[in-house]
Amino acid sequence: MSPLAAGAAVSSPLAAAGPVIPNYRSASSSCVVHNHLFCTEWIAHNWSPILWPALRQHILLTAVAVALGFLIAAALALLAHRHRWIERPTIMLTTVLYTIPSLALFELLVAPVGANVLAAEIALVSYTLLILFRNIVIGLREVPAEVREAAEGMGMSRGQVLLRVELPLALPAIVAGLRIATVTIIALATIVYVVCNQGLGVPIHTALGEGPFKTELIAAGGLAILLALAADALLVGAQWLLTPWLRARGA
Amino acid sequence: MAPRAARGLLTGPLGLGLPGRDPPLNTADTAHNEGLSAFPRAAELQLREVSKRYDGQRAHAIRELTLTVPAGEVCVLVGPSGSGKTTAMRLINRMIELTAGDILLDGRSVLTRDPGELRREIGYVIQQIGLFPHQTVTENIATVPRLLGWERERIAARVRELLELVDLDPGEMGGRYPAQLSGGQRQRIGVARALAADPPLMLMDEPFGAIDPINRARLQDEFLRLQSRVRKTVVFVTHDIDEAIKMGDRIAILREGGVLAQYDTPQEILAHPADDFVARFVGTDRALKRLGLSTLADVELVAPNGLGTAGERVPLTMSVRDALSLLIAGGGQPLTVLDGDRGGHGEDGARSERVVGLFTLEALGGLLEHDAAGVPQAGQS
Numbered sequence: 104m105s106p107l108a109a110g111a112a113v114s115s116p117l118a119a120a121g122p123v124i125p126n127y128r129s130a131s132s133s134c135v136v137h138n139h140l141f142c143t144e145w146i147a148h149n150w151s152p153i154l155w156p157a158l159r160q161h162i163l164l165t166a167v168a169v170a171l172g173f174l175i176a177a178a179l180a181l182l183a184h185r186h187r188w189i190e191r192p193t194i195m196l197t198t199v200l201y202t203i204p205s206l207a208l209f210e211l212l213v214a215p216v217g218a219n220v221l222a223a224e225i226a227l228v229s230y231t232l233l234i235l236f237r238n239i240v241i242g243l244r245e246v247p248a249e250v251r252e253a254a255e256g257m258g259m260s261r262g263q264v265l266l267r268v269e270l271p272l273a274l275p276a277i278v279a280g281l282r283i284a285t286v287t288i289i290a291l292a293t294i295v296y297v298v299c300n301q302g303l304g305v306p307i308h309t310a311l312g313e314g315p316f317k318t319e320l321i322a323a324g325g326l327a328i329l330l331a332l333a334a335d336a337l338l339v340g341a342q343w344l345l346t347p348w349l350r351a352r353g354a
Numbered sequence: 355m356a357p358r359a360a361r362g363l364l365t366g367p368l369g370l371g372l373p374g375r376d377p378p379l380n381t382a383d384t385a386h387n388e389g390l391s392a393f394p395r396a397a398e399l400q401l402r403e404v405s406k407r408y409d410g411q412r413a414h415a416i417r418e419l420t421l422t423v424p425a426g427e428v429c430v431l432v433g434p435s436g437s438g439k440t441t442a443m444r445l446i447n448r449m450i451e452l453t454a455g456d457i458l459l460d461g462r463s464v465l466t467r468d469p470g471e472l473r474r475e476i477g478y479v480i481q482q483i484g485l486f487p488h489q490t491v492t493e494n495i496a497t498v499p500r501l502l503g504w505e506r507e508r509i510a511a512r513v514r515e516l517l518e519l520v521d522l523d524p525g526e527m528g529g530r531y532p533a534q535l536s537g538g539q540r541q542r543i544g545v546a547r548a549l550a551a552d553p554p555l556m557l558m559d560e561p562f563g564a565i566d567p568i569n570r571a572r573l574q575d576e577f578l579r580l581q582s583r584v585r586k587t588v589v590f591v592t593h594d595i596d597e598a599i600k601m602g603d604r605i606a607i608l609r610e611g612g613v614l615a616q617y618d619t620p621q622e623i624l625a626h627p628a629d630d631f632v633a634r635f636v637g638t639d640r641a642l643k644r645l646g647l648s649t650l651a652d653v654e655l656v657a658p659n660g661l662g663t664a665g666e667r668v669p670l671t672m673s674v675r676d677a678l679s680l681l682i683a684g685g686g687q688p689l690t691v692l693d694g695d696r697g698g699h700g701e702d703g704a705r706s707e708r709v710v711g712l713f714t715l716e717a718l719g720g721l722l723e724h725d726a727a728g729v730p731q732a733g734q735s
């Protein structure tokens with residue numbers, strides 16, 4: 104079978120004769136036709152129309168969820184830092200949110216807010232809260248008592264102690280929380296397609312319905328993994344830059 | 355031992371005869387002190403019937419504590435645990451609020467001051483030091499000057515000066531983080547940080563408590579040398595009576611419940627403990643401790659006739675207590691006392707050793723008689 108013939112067969116739903124070749128989008132090649140495990144040509148063809156938009160949406164979904172989650176968690180953590188009683192109810196509430204199965208949560212949100220990006224973001228943000236809140240609270244709490252006492256004893260105000268001493272020292276714990284939250288959200292964002300048809304979950308879902316052809320599944324899933332690794336590396340790098348005192352220890 | 359001897363002059367009866375206090379040696383830095391604070395370099399501290407009772411507790415932590423620390427003197431608060439010595443110290447910079455009474459710094463009540471502003475004018479050193487782990491040595495020392503809004507160059511100059519003051523090389527140490535320092539270096543940085551804005555009062559809560567005995571003695575000596583230059587009013591908390599005797603111009607002994615048992619010079623407390631509690635607290639070896647406050651220079655030595663230079667050779671600056679210990683160890687053999695010890699810095703630069711006399715048990719007897727008769731009046735002054 105010549106590539107041309109195969110191409111014609113792919114593009115035409117009327118090509119009923121011969122092996123059933125599903126519609127793998129406009130791209131076709133001997134690789135696609137022979138159903139190889141991974142076709143770089145398909146990727147090249149579908150990068151701009153399918154993969155890149157999905158990846159961009161995925162990055163945006165994650166960034167917005169982690170940023171909003173961080174703002175909410177940080178506000179709650181600072182409150183709990185000053186008023187200890189706030190900590191337990193917040194942990195309980197965010198734990199409940201964290202344990203709701205994600206598909207069920209999307210379903211629950213569709214009724215009040217509709218099947219849209221808002222529903223997706225609300226769900227994603229709610230999954231970041233437990234991790235971020237706990238890590239910020241722990242980071243602030245583990246600042247050594249004598250360091251805090253010295254800061255107060257030298258005449259720093261509460262705000263100055265927080266900004267100049269407590270937050271910098273809590274940074275490693277905060278970044279650790281951000282890393283877990285980010286990777287978790289990148290994974291979870293692959294299923295928000297059920298409410299808003301966005302993100303890398305869309306091509307993954309399509310690929311699952313396409314039978315034996317695996318390139319789209321591998322490409323979209325691989326992108327999600329690469330995105331998670333890249334985001335994690337970015338956060339590790341940021342922490343490295345922001346905490347020179349931890350590097351100096353061995354010197 | 356040299357700093358001890360030098361201090362003896364200042365704290366003893368002769369102190370009154372000195373033509374005013376020596377000008378502090380860091381006069382070179384007056385340029386940095388312009389407009390720093392309304393305080394002179396050292397301030398008198400007065401506690402007036404200060405009481406503290408924590409909420410929900412019946413017993414007082416501090417009960418009607420009254421004492422005055424003259425400007426430029428070291429007052430050691432000492433007592434068993436539960437005597438409220440740390441509480442008393444923390445009342446001064448309002449880390450704890452008092453229940454009754456008043457505290458005056460340079461005649462001005464601390465209660466009328468904004469706590470933050472007050473604390474920026476009081477140096478504060480705690481046992482664990484509490485250096486900021488995320489800041490370099492330079493940044494740590496610059497903490498209070500930065501809070502006060504000093505200009506960059508002034509802060510840099512002050513940090514350099516302070517590092518030199520505590521015998522650390524600014525070029526080598528300035529960029530280090532606390533984790534890269536030894537315990538003794540951290541302690542020195544803690545003191546430098548507390549001195550940064552030239553506060554008129556220093557509060558030190560067991561500052562050498564976490565240091566091993568050998569380094570502790572060195573840091574104590576260093577601090578005494580430093581104090582003889584900067585002449586701060588210092589409130590120093592310790593549970594160790596030996597440290598109190600060594601460091602204090604005056605010692606306030608507190609008993610359980612925060613009651614002042616005795617407030618006096620080390621000599622006076624050792625010679626005339628006010629009651630059984632004080633006597634027990636300073637220990638049955640208080641006569642020996644008292645000998646630790648004198649050097650061989652205070653002793654009428656036996657003329658070195660026929661005996662020549664027998665026995666161990668010791669410098670004139672050695673404490674009588676150490677000399678007695680050597681005397682006993684040597685089976686009573688008289689010690690030969692030399693002037694101008696090798697390590698010392700003679701005023702005239704002379705390093706030659708001259709035999710001053712012999713230290714024997716008889717010589718010691720003379721000192722104790724003299725002490726019992728003479729010192730109490732002096733201590734009262």
